[in-house]
Amino acid sequence: MTAAEARARRLRRRLTALFTLTSAVGLIALAAFAIRTDDHSWRNQLDDALNLQTSRAIPLxxxxxxxxxxxxxxxxxxxxxxxxxxxxxxxxxxxxxxxxxxxxxxxxxxxxxxxxxxxxxxxxxxxxxxxxxxxxxxxxxxxxxxxxxxxxxxxxxxxxxxDMSADQAAHRRLTLLLIGGCAGLVALSAAAGHLLSGRAIRPALTALRQQEEFLADAAHDLRTPAASLRILAETALRDDASRDAALERTVRLADRMGDLIDGLLTRARMTAGVSAPDRRPMRLDQLVEAVAEDTETGGHHVTVRTEPVVVVADPDLLRRAVANLLGNALVHGHAPGRPAEVELTVTADGTLTVDDAGPGVPRELADSLFQRFRSGSASGSSGLGLSIASWVAHAHGGTLATTTSPRGGARFILHLAPRTK
Structure with a gap:
């Protein structure tokens, strides 16, 4: 538990105590008033009856x-x-x-x-x-x-x-009943206060957790590229012959860092609910073809098979999800030293299937594959691509699942409901 969460939980306990104390004071005051009123009431009634007796007897x-x-x-x-x-x-x-x-x-x-x-x-x-x-x-x-x-x-x-013993006994029973009722209501108010205070601070705890996850994601994914940039810069300074190659690698690494930052910001905005997806009708098949055409394959082979289908989705988010699935297949969907064979298939029911011929998804990673710091590699390397793709799918009411591909590698299945009209 972090210090911020501990402070939030202390605040919850204080709110619960304050709510309980306020309820207890009010209930005790009402109970005391009711007990005092009842005591005066039955005594006054008894006095009136006795006064009637003496008033009628005096004239006699x-x-x-x-x-x-x-x-x-x-x-x-x-x-x-x-x-x-x-x-x-x-x-x-x-x-x-x-x-x-x-x-x-x-x-x-x-x-x-x-x-x-x-x-x-x-x-x-x-x-x-x-x-x-x-x-x-x-x-x-x-x-x-x-x-x-x-x-x-x-x-x-x-x-x-x-004889007022019966009236006194009835008054004592009422007093005990009120005390017991107050105790029960105070306990109930304490439980209600604890529940309400928990619901009140839940958004704060969620925001703190999201902030910590974002910082952890940023630190985790940017640490290695930042170290690589430093190494490339030092190489360029020491070796004039390697300067051009180092600068080219620096540019590519800077592009990768930009993509990482965009991914982190996208995930953070989706998690915090800062902006809702800008849904609009669009052709899923055309978007997949455009992503495949714009992606630098680096010598790998990508095959695209599509059927026309219209879905209602945010174009930017869906493009990022498709690009992440394709990028994951290109990086992890092949044996070492061999080019990747990736196949993208879009069917008329709004399903995108990404198949590769790599080592597949280890069974021990299947349950946590779409969590942050997980990817489809057998080595268990870390990343946000699949996590963001899963977030995009669920944000549009769709699903993202994985299974074994007929090619022997991994198959990722992204499904969105097609537009009916």
Missing amino acids: LGTGENGRPDVQALKDGIETECPLLTVVATKADKSTIVYQPRRACVGPRNEDIEEAAAAAVKEGEAIATDVLGEEGQEIRLVAEPYAAADGAAPEGALVAAA
């Missing part, structure tokens, strides 16, 4: 002997078998329970009841508080003060009680 209180409240009407008015109301009288800051149900459904401690009543009388309004019952259960108390008959200051309070 009368004044008995010695100023003590008369609770007979209250007793008669209680319809439930499990009353929740307790009457507490308060005098001289001392609270005394006047009436308490014998069979109360909820069992708060008397001292808690008296304390709540005293607080309500002191505040002059209803109050609510949480206490623990005699059996350890959670109880909600609501105390509402009542005034004397003359409407003076409050002389006592009615205290209503309710």
Whole structure:
């Protein structure tokens, strides 16, 4: 892994962490709001129910002997078998329970009841508080003060009680459910963030990889010609007799370097998608004939057999692909010391076949033949010609494959869909 790729991957991890943290903060805030709202909601509902009990009971209180409240009407008015109301009288800051149900459904401690009543009388309004019952259960108390008959200051309070264990259990279940849901959603957001950040930096990683491949291609293919140019220049400087031959070889080598650079740029532009192929109808047979005519054979024999066929392709790219296939056959399609016998065949179905009589393609190179730094030689020499030809074929929706030629060497088959209209 290169330093640039390592930085990109660190950026991906940071983006994932940021996305996860943002999601976690938002989810936790929403969960806390929901938990707090639910807690207030069920408490308010319970308080409203208890306040309704005390509000209905206060008018039933009368004044008995010695100023003590008369609770007979209250007793008669209680319809439930499990009353929740307790009457507490308060005098001289001392609270005394006047009436308490014998069979109360909820069992708060008397001292808690008296304390709540005293607080309500002191505040002059209803109050609510949480206490623990005699059996350890959670109880909600609501105390509402009542005034004397003359409407003076409050002389006592009615205290209503309710067991809130069930409501607390439901609230805890909701809390656990929200916590579990938040944890699951945070994990899901982390996975989604990792996936999205990966897709976001994928073009950058691809560009870095393409750049490194281009630099490697350029360094690999230009190193040998550059060294040869230096040797030829030094030879021309030292030996006047060999100067003309060295200059001629220099010109040919410069032409080869120009072709290499063009090939590198073509492959880089195709890989990066900088320019799309300029497709247009064209005669494949005429293009192959023109490439064969323009190619310097160097004493090798090239035979061309064609049938008229029209394909839709980029003329420049397709010309380069055909020239690369022909050049590969001329270089590698013959035995040492013997001229190459190359045959180009174009059929009406849009297929170009290039046959040679060389050593063929070794089986171990068949799978990687069209990768960069591979060629059709048995020695496994490197180059970009076949790689570019394969790129051109696939860019036009076609194929490039290799097999054994009837001549004993290699056969390359380039197929493009012919134009139907």
